[in-house]
Amino acid sequence: MTTLDVLIPHYNDSSALALSLESIENQTWAGSKRVIVVDDGSERDELQKTEQVILQSSLNIELIKSPENLGRPKTRNKLLDAADAPFLAWLDAGDIWYKDKIQSQFNCLYDLVHKGDDVDTHWITCNYDWKWEGKRRRKVDQIARGDQLKELFIGDKLRAYLWTLLGTRKSFERAARFDERLLRLQDLDYFISFVRAGGRLVTPSNRNSLCCYFKSDIGRNAAEIRGCYNTIFNKHNAALLEFGPTFTQRAKSKADFVASRFAKNNSEHGLAMAYKFHAFKSDPRYALFRLKQSLNQG
Template sequence: MADDEPLTEAQTRGLPLSEDLDILIPHYRDPEGLAASLKSIAEQTWQGEMRVVVIDDGSPDGDYAQVEKICSDFRHFYAAPLVLDRNPQNLGRPKTRNRLLGHAYARYVAWLDAGDIWYPDKLAIQFEHLLRLRFAGKDVNVIWVSCHYDWHQSGQAKPRMIQQETAGDQIQSLLVGTKLRAYLWTLLGTAEAFRIAGRFDENLPRLQDLDYFLNFVRAGGQIEVPPSRSAQCCYFKSDIGRNAREIHACYDLILRKHRPVILRYPAAVRSELGYKVKRLSERFARSNGEYLRAASYFGQAVVTSPRHSIRVLNNVLRGKRKGAGH
C-alpha cells in the first residue's frame, strides 16, 4: 500500500477516528494576527472535537479588548469552545507556553503562534498519518508529527516552501537547522508525547522551540512528517526588532545545555554549529541596523569555521553566476 493511499474501513476498524484536540496559542500585542490564526483553525477540514486555548501575555488593555472581541466572535460564529486567559503582566513566551501546557486536557495537542496560519487540510493530513503509524504498530505516544511549511519573510513578494526531512540523526539535524527545523506550530501529537519534552526553559526568551525539540528527541521521542509534498501551514517571519545579542546568548545557552550530546559529533560538525550561532546573530544585527555588531559576528563566524565559511561563499558565488547566465 502506498504511503499516501487512504486506509480502508477494514484496516481502521477498532482504531479511534474521532479524537479530541487542544490547540494552544500564545498571544502578545497582535490581535489581527490572532484573528487570522483563529480563522485558519475554523477552516480545518478535520472533523474531530477541538478546543482552542489562548493566553494573552499581558498585552496593553486596548489590544486585549480586541482579543476578547475576536475570541467572542470565534465562539459565536464557529460554535467551537475557546478558553481565553491573560497574564497579569508580560511574562515572555516560554512562561506563557508553560501556562498553556497546564491548560491542555485533551488526548491530542497542537500549537499555533498568533499571526501564523494553518492551511485547511493540515490537521486532517497529520491525524491520518498518526492513524497510519498506529495501524503499523508504532507507539504514537513517543511521536510528534510535523509538516512542510511556507516561510513568508517580511518584505518578500511570496513565501518559500520549507521541507522537513526527518531521516538520519534528528538531534544533529535540529542543531544544524537546514533539513529539520524546530517550530512548534508545525506539530501534532498526543499530550503524552508532549510530556516527554517536559517544560519550556524560562531562561530562553528566544529559541525555546529548539531546546524543547532537542529535549524531546534526547528523551527518546521521534519526529515524523506525512508523505504529502505540499506545505500545510505558513510562518510569517520578520527579523525587525529581534535582539541579536539575545539570540546569541540563547543559542549559546542551548549549546551548553546539550553539550554532552554535541561532544559526540566530529569537530567539523561542532565548528559548523558555532558558525551558525555567529551567522544567525549577524543576520539579526544587520536586519536591525547594527552594522558594526553584524560585522563583528561575521568575523567571528569566519574564525570559528573557515572551511564552512568558504563553502557558503562558494555556494553564494555559484548562485550569482547561475543567475547571471539566465
C-alpha cells in the same frame, strides 16, 4: 473532552490572532477541538480587541489572561498546564495553517498506529511556507531522515518550529517544560530535549506545505539570540560533543550566522559583520556554504 487542544500564545496583536483563528476554523479535519489562548499581559486596549476577536469566532476558545508580561517560555508552560486533550497542536498568533494540515497529520498518526509504532514517542511535523516581509512565500521541506539530533543542532534540513507539530499530550510530556531562561529559541531547546528523550519526528505523506510562517527580524536582539544559543549548547553539551569538535564548531558557526542576520535586519551592520567574521573563524567551509546559500535565496 475535546480530542485536540490548539495552543496559542498571544501578546498585543489581536489582528494577527484573528488571522490564525480563521485558519483553524477552515481546517478540513472535523474532529472535536478547543483553542487555548494565553494572553501574555497585553495592553488594556489590545486585550479588549482580543476578547472581541474571540467572541466573534465560531471556535471553542478558552482565554487565559496573565496580569503581566511573562515572556514566551512561561506562557508556553501555562499553555501546557491548561491542556488536557489527548492530542495537542501549536500555533503562534500571526501564523496560519493551511486547510489540510491537521487532517494530514492525523492520517500520519493513524499510519503509525497501523504499523504498531508508539505514537507517544512521535511528533508529526510538516513542510511549510516561509514568508519574509516584502518577499514571496518560499516552501521549506522538513527532512526527518537521518540523525535528527544532529540535524536540529544545525537546522538546515530539520527545523524546530512548534507550529509545525501535532502529537499526543504524552509525547509533549516527554519533552518536559520549556526552559524559562530562553527568551528566544525555546522551540529549538524543546525539540532537542524531545529527541534526546527518545522522541522521533515524522512527516505526513502529503508533501505540500501545510502551514505558513510570517517572518520578520525587526526589533529582535541579535545578542539575545546568540546568548540563547550559548545556553542551549551548554545545556546539551554532552550530546553536542558526541558529534565531535568539527561538528561543534559548525553548530556555533551557524549560530553566529543567525545572529548576524538579526543584526543586519536591524541595521546593526557592524555587529552583523562581527558575527559573520566569527562564523568564518569557527568553520570557514560551512560559513562559505551559508554565504552562498543566502546569496542564492536573495
